[in-house]
Amino acid sequence: MLTLVGEDRPGIVARVTSALTEVGCNLGEASMIRLGSSFTIMLMVACPSPGAELEQILTPVAAELHLRLHLDPAGGGLHRHLVPNIQVRVMGADRAGIVAAVTGALARTGFNILELESDVAGDPERPVYIMNIQGCSERTLETLREAVAGLGAEGIAVDIAPVETLIG
Amino acid sequence: MAIRIILRVPDERLRQESEPVTRFDAALRLAIDDLEETRQSGPAAVGIAAPQIGWFQRVVIVDVSTKKGVANHGHLILINPEIEHWEGYDIGREGCLSVPDYTGNVIRATRIRLSAQDPQGAPLAFEMEGFEARAVQHELDHLDGLLFIDRVVSRRTDLFQRKVYAARPGAAGGKPT
Incomplete structure (x- = not known):
């Protein structure tokens, strides 16, 4: 690597x-x-x-x-892809701790992050933190939504949706 | 019935345009049986197009009824299919029997109106949405030598908020069907 x-x-x-x-x-x-x-x-x-x-x-x-x-010596090789089945979109007024709060809640359910990208948008005076995560989970949507439900009260909007990969 | 070999990229034959079906005979129905058996033999594919097995006629099979909670018309054999109207768009993740071990995000219309013929040549018409409409668009592309990798916008996270792009009454292209 x-x-x-x-x-x-x-x-x-x-x-x-x-x-x-x-x-x-x-x-x-x-x-x-x-x-x-x-x-x-x-x-x-x-x-x-x-x-x-x-x-x-x-x-x-x-x-x-x-x-x-x-x-770094890297193991693996090609054709070791995991296909994400869950997408998590996060948005909130920018402040320290958003990533830790969201990923901590997800990690406690065993959620495996495959990709995470984040950006800061909005006005410089009122920055907004936006994060998109794709990953794998064997838990139900309800379980995952419940895991992040408390974050709404902290001003962090978390939307969890399934990723249906179409094979044709 | 026989399981046929699925052509894989970079096989140039996947790039050729398929011909319309003109003879609705027993040979056509036998070839359709092979196409279906081939679809069933691999990973859980919701569709297959004739050129994927090296049969260059405008025939596709789509069946999204196995997906939970997805609006669908059941198992569809579509001969000479044409999309007559489409509206809305959405991003979704796709993969393909002809492109193993790769998935990517592709923009497709969310609602389509489709005409086709059945294996006897009788006309068919459908209005479709969501996952089924996506599957049909993916398969029809094969008939024109196109693959989803030609349309991948991002392999990364879906950046678009679906809710924002939901069709609004009076929005461009939002003609009610």
Whole structure:
């Protein structure tokens, strides 16, 4: 698992992936997104050479692009996808503790988060925190809704809906 | 009856347009039996289109009746189907027998009016909504060489609040049916 973070600028993805391709690396699942003014890359790389060598190849590239580099041996491989069956949408006046409150309530039901993305919207004077979660749960919708029911009183709107994946 | 091989991406044959059915004969009904048996043989697919088994005629099967709480018309064999009217839109997650191990979010119309023929050639007409309408649109795309991966807007979280986009009276495209 390759992690790269740094000030956003055009060409980061192209430069990094070219360097990986040149040494025969194969790229798998990835999440690449701009957060704030930073660009973040988390990328699964299958490499013919051991990790140390990969670090050697990437260190100059990361330095050139002013990116922080981190490498972790990752298990897995391709075709290990889990399909989410529950979607959770959260909105509330921005304040500390919303994520912990919502995910804590979900975690106590055994909810497994597959994806979480959040943003701050609204006026700068009255920011609104918006979070969308997709995940897996074996509990009923009623159980999950009950688990987050108390959050309404704290000004956090939580909407839990099933995700029906159509296979055709 | 026989289980046929399902074509998978990147098989170029999935990209070809299928021909209208002109002969409603025993051979057609035998091929439909194969299509249904193939659909039943794999993971729980709510639909299948003829080109997915390398049969390039405008035939699809849709059956969402196994999904709990979903409005439906039961098991449908649709020959030469055409969507005559659509309205509203919604995002939903889709996968495909021809694209294993990948799902993504796709925008589809929420209500459609559909015409088709049955295996004897008699005309059919339906008004559909929600999951069933989505399944029909997914299968009809196959007849035009399109796959849901051509329409994926996001693999990530559904960013759109469905409630906000619920059809309002007098909204654009909101012609009552």
